[in-house]
Amino acid sequence: MNLLYNPWPWYVAGPLIALTMFILLYAGKKFGMSSNLTTMCSIGGAGKYSDYFKFDWKSQRWNLIVVVGAIIGGFIASQYMSDNTVKINPEVAQQLSNDYGIESAGEAYLPTELFASEQLTNPFVLVILILGGFLVGFGARYAGGCTSGHAISGLSNLQLPSLIAVIGFFIGGLVMIHLLFPLIFS
Known part of the structure; x- marks a missing residue:
């Protein structure tokens, strides 16, 4: 089992x-x-x-x-x-807790500070979720597919646009976590 x-x-x-x-x-x-x-x-x-x-x-x-x-x-x-918990590095959980106030890191699959239903009354969280959803949707449409489509299907078909899109996904993720995330949540 x-x-x-x-x-x-x-x-x-x-x-x-x-x-x-x-x-x-x-x-x-x-x-x-x-x-x-x-x-x-x-x-x-x-x-x-x-x-x-x-x-x-x-x-x-x-x-x-x-x-x-x-x-x-x-x-x-x-x-x-x-049990819906994510096993993440304890140092990362500590940093998220100390630097960004995300106390649920490592305890809940999705941080309750952002995704709990009571957070939908918080205008800041609502703007972040709506803007993030729009950007993901726009990015998937602009790239001609989502991460799973490009990274799994496109790369396995040796499509150059998928390789370019996957490189862009990684660069975007790095920019988000190292530059934008600290600006938004500190």
Whole structure:
């Protein structure tokens, strides 16, 4: 049963991801989560207003099932298979607590200082969440896909734009954590 409750080692998970990508490549499919937003807009009738959404969304049903499975699987894992704590370096947890006032670091999966439902009444937290969500959505659209689509599917297909996007994701993450995060939360 530990197989279900603990993270799998890289030498098991990595080849399974590669096998999945080979199967998708053989089937002529591309993996990505953000592309489902386009599919859902097409289902909702956005094709009446923009040619971008005019396509056969039924050909993307399999990818919608992946999203539903990820949501259901995430719920089951978080509610029944995990204590929802993140095992992070104690020094990092201490720094987050001391420097940024994030006391729940290492105790909760998502810092309650930002993601607890009572925080939605805090205008600062609300602005951070809305702005962050907008930037992630804009970035995924501008890059032509999300991190999972580019890093897993795009790189496995040897696509240069995906390599450039993944490098940009890493640079953006480094800028956020080393420059912007201290400015926002200190």
